[in-house]
Amino acid sequence: MSAATLHPPAAPAGDPMVPAEARVSKVEKETHDTFTLSLEPSNGSDLAPFSPGQFSMLYVFGVGELPISISGDPEEPGRLVYTVRSVGKATHRLVTLQAGETVGVRGPFGTTWPLTEARGKDVLVVAGGIGLAPLRPAIYHILRHRGDYRRLVVLYGARSPRDLLYKKQLTAWGYVPDTQILTTVDYGGLSWRGYVGVVTTLFRYVRLQPERTVALVCGPEIMMRYVVRELDTRGFAANDIHLSMERNMKCAVGFCGHCQFGPHFICKDGPIFPWSRLRTWLDKYEL
Amino acid sequence: MEMRQLVETLGSHPFVRGLPASHIEKLAGLAAEVHYQDEQIIFRQGDVSNLFCLVISGKIGIEVNAPGHTFRIQTIGEGEVFGWSSVLGGRDKQFQARALGLVRVLAFDGARLREACEGDCSLGYAVMNRLLRVVADRLQALRLQLIDVYTPPGARQA
Numbered sequence A: 001m002s003a004a005t006l007h008p009p010a011a012p013a014g015d016p017m018v019p020a021e022a023r024v025s026k027v028e029k030e031t032h033d034t035f036t037l038s039l040e041p042s043n044g045s046d047l048a049p050f051s052p053g054q055f056s057m058l059y060v061f062g063v064g065e066l067p068i069s070i071s072g073d074p075e076e077p078g079r080l081v082y083t084v085r086s087v088g089k090a091t092h093r094l095v096t097l098q099a100g101e102t103v104g105v106r107g108p109f110g111t112t113w114p115l116t117e118a119r120g121k122d123v124l125v126v127a128g129g130i131g132l133a134p135l136r137p138a139i140y141h142i143l144r145h146r147g148d149y150r151r152l153v154v155l156y157g158a159r160s161p162r163d164l165l166y167k168k169q170l171t172a173w174g175y176v177p178d179t180q181i182l183t184t185v186d187y188g189g190l191s192w193r194g195y196v197g198v199v200t201t202l203f204r205y206v207r208l209q210p211e212r213t214v215a216l217v218c219g220p221e222i223m224m225r226y227v228v229r230e231l232d233t234r235g236f237a238a239n240d241i242h243l244s245m246e247r248n249m250k251c252a253v254g255f256c257g258h259c260q261f262g263p264h265f266i267c268k269d270g271p272i273f274p275w276s277r278l279r280t281w282l283d284k285y286e287l
Numbered sequence B: 001m002e003m004r005q006l007v008e009t010l011g012s013h014p015f016v017r018g019l020p021a022s023h024i025e026k027l028a029g030l031a032a033e034v035h036y037q038d039e040q041i042i043f044r045q046g047d048v049s050n051l052f053c054l055v056i057s058g059k060i061g062i063e064v065n066a067p068g069h070t071f072r073i074q075t076i077g078e079g080e081v082f083g084w085s086s087v088l089g090g091r092d093k094q095f096q097a098r099a100l101g102l103v104r105v106l107a108f109d110g111a112r113l114r115e116a117c118e119g120d121c122s123l124g125y126a127v128m129n130r131l132l133r134v135v136a137d138r139l140q141a142l143r144l145q146l147i148d149v150y151t152p153p154g155a156r157q158a
Helices: A089-095 A129-144 A167-173 A199-205 A221-233 B003-011 B021-028 B110-119 B121-147
Strands: A020-029 A034-041 A055-060 A064-069 A080-085 A102-109 A122-128 A152-158 A179-185 A213-218 A241-244 A272-274 B031-036 B041-043 B051-066 B069-076 B096-109
Touching (some): A080 A089, A152 A199, A167 A179, A179 A199, A199 A221, A213 A221, B041 B051, B069 B121
Antiparallel strands (some): A020 A102, A055 A102
């Protein structure tokens, strides 16, 4: 097995509330409403390294600050990559930035996917919609250190074929040995040759060995609830299921309490949690 | 396919797995292996069809025809079943089934299978129990599909 390089969850250097300036180096259109931005440091200093699962606070000057998961390769130095869906004023401004414009970056913040613990095991990735973005760094890492892990299974659901992220990469990953990629959409036209149905239906087509598999799950919360139920039915231990949670993060360091979720602050204690720490809270209506 | 091979193939299908050998043999007596080519329509909406199938390999699209448009609402794959309404006495097919690639199934005449279930309560209970699970799973999946989970709440129409 090759030794995988994983940064510990990084505490940002300096004052975590002060953004560093970064320059947009590339904007790629992923779907009709989702774009991937590459950022590079604008003043010659390095952007802080990150681990898969972490997020940054991106400050769009004059508009606002947003928590955005990092979706790039953790071992590609010198730039940070984010996949953003345009759903509001700030995200719309973010995805319409042009190469050369600047944004503020704080972070990276938060906990990481348990890739060290997953070494020597199968890894099951279950993603829904834009939830594939925070999982992509984990997939990059596993593929870069393929010998450290056993089988990689990716189950990915989206609303329709036009909403699927990283289509070319999904196809390419499917050719890697011991890697199985299954995609499904809720609404497929006749030209779509893949599966139609919610992401949980894909479990029927994969053979899983729960005792030697770590599950990484990210997507809309309601989807994650049903995915966890499916994993539970199949005998996964609560500590082998990890979810990426999302709430209204503001300070990103546990000061403000905006992202409180039961006893947890999503920004500081998460966003990645083992299911064993969330199970009491995920079904609570008020949260 | 020889009867012994048919019993083996049938016995390894998730819908039948775990049934007593006597039930599997009885079911094998009612089954036939059928192949469909890519894009072949297995049955059409409105067809009087008694076809109930266990999918051995391949993928099937379940579709609804509306004037000028066909919606694919679901896909069925290896280890699953389709055409279950024929076992419950439904006559006309409510949906269209299309082979997406080469498809291998074990096909049953739904009416004959129902007769066999009525004549042997133990077999009947086992088959109906499994069919109910299939229907419940489909209903659950359909509910999730209706929620449209991937669309951000703010972008949903009221």
